[in-house]
Amino acid sequence: MNPMEILAAHGPRFLHGMGMTLLITGLGAMIAGLFAPWLALWRAQGGIVAQSALRPYISMMRGTPLLAQLFLIYYGSGQFRPELQAIGLWWFFREPLNCAILTFALNSTAYQTEILRGGIMGVPRGEIEASRAIGMSRGTLLRRVVFPHAYRIAWPALGNEIILLMKASALASVVTVYDVMGVARQVYQKTFDFSALLWAAVIYLLITATFVTLWRQSERWLSPHVLAMEKRGRR
Amino acid sequence: MERLLAFGDAGWGDEILSGTLLTLQLAAVTLPVGMVLGFLSAFLSLSDSRLLRALGWGYSTAMRGMPELLTLFIVYYGGGLLLNAGLNRISAGASFEISPFLAGVVALGLVFGAYAGEVLRGAFQSLSPGQAEAGLAIGMTRRQIFWRIRLPQLWRFALPGLGNLWVNLLKDTSLVSVITLGELMRMSQVAVRTTKEPFFFFLVACAIYWVMCVLSEVILARMEMRANRGIIRARA
Secondary structure, eight states, X not given: OOHHHHHHHHHHHHHHHHHHHHHHHHHHHHHHHHHHHHHHXXXXXXXXXXXXXXXXHHHHHHHSOHHHHHHHHXXXXXXXXXXXXXXXXXXXXXXXXXXXXXXXXXXXXXXXXXXXXXXXXXXXXXXXXXXXXXXXXXXXXXXXXXXXXXXXXXXXXXXXXXXXXXXXXGGGGGGTOOSHHHHHHHHHHHHOOTHHHHHHHHHHHHHHHHHHHHHHHHHHHHOHHHHHHHHTOOO | OTTXXXXXSSSSHHHHHHHHHHHHHHHHHHHHHHHHHHHHHHHHHTOSOHHHHHHHHHHHHHHHHSOHHHHHHIIIIIHHHHHHHHHHHHSTTOOOOOXXXXXXXXXXXXXXXXXXXXXXXXXXXXXXXXXXXXXXXXXXXXHHHIIIIIHHHHHHHHHHXXXXXXXXXXXXXXXXXXXXXXXXXXXXXXXXXXXXOHHHHHHHHHHXXXXXXXXXXXXXXXXXXXXXHHHXXXXX
């Protein structure tokens, strides 16, 4: 067993796997990030109809294993091949990569919605009342007051969710996507060299550490008033 | 559809049921292992020694930064390697494989322990120091203060976090199907292979996990209410 030999022989493959992991995580998180704010707004302020549509979705996404969701979408869609072909969607579901990204996006949307709902509900009432009092329209209110503050509250939790999603993306390897985990399994099966798994661990830890550092930095950018205060010296 | 879930040779009802029971068993056996590791990790990260603190930080960071699936693989394959290396020292040529169940308990326990350590550390830190000081003032030993004052109150702060971890643990048991443990997910796959009804069986599996999670949440909400019963009354 020589970890360096494994790295020399399979390094490019691992690098490729890392790109794949970042791609599925990034796409999944971003697609979810596009939908989550509107669903969160719905969840925080919507009526009974909105609630009764959203709550079962969120509860199901959070109450079932991601692996089961992935199998349901990937293998389950195979059962409806003729129907999917008829409406011209089969090319999408045929690819395990697409199914994985779709599953992760659906799953992360549920989590991000709940996180952002917490953020929206954490915006002090007074801020909203003050904006109304100076005659802001609903759109301006959301854009200038509610969402900026809600995101600032939700930011750390959103970062955690993205890390969880990154870790969960290793499940894609089960449906033959060659992300870091998939490459590690492939190399291990070929060489029976345990260090393949350890290299995967190193890569995942590197990704997590880098992400945590970047996210902390972005948290400071999101709160320029705190930064400005720090620059002026402690008060 | 009823036919597919029938018990006996014709249907898959009994296989799915046995898989569900194994899922519950795996989660139930892992929970105490994870709790012990969680307390250990919390003690490490609250310790006065810098070395122990670093150890606790390393454990919790590694476990929380790595995919659960990878941890499982490392425990399953690495555990076997380690055991065999040890066994070969004692008697050459001996070979031993750790069972998927054991690997699942160890790997999921390690993951649970890392997150539980953070929850417990937070809970210890939110206990008001005045109470421990009061204990000291009336001459209690450190051990007595821990068992009689800090631990009982810890429960109240830690319960919501631990409840979430339990639900995550229930869901993470599905990963062990990848190393061929015949739990719910695996049994569903077996049924799919024969019947070619993936959508139905994976939907059934999802429904069963969902019921388990929702039930857990209901029970946990009751437990939280019970844990906070003194507090709610005081605030009302």
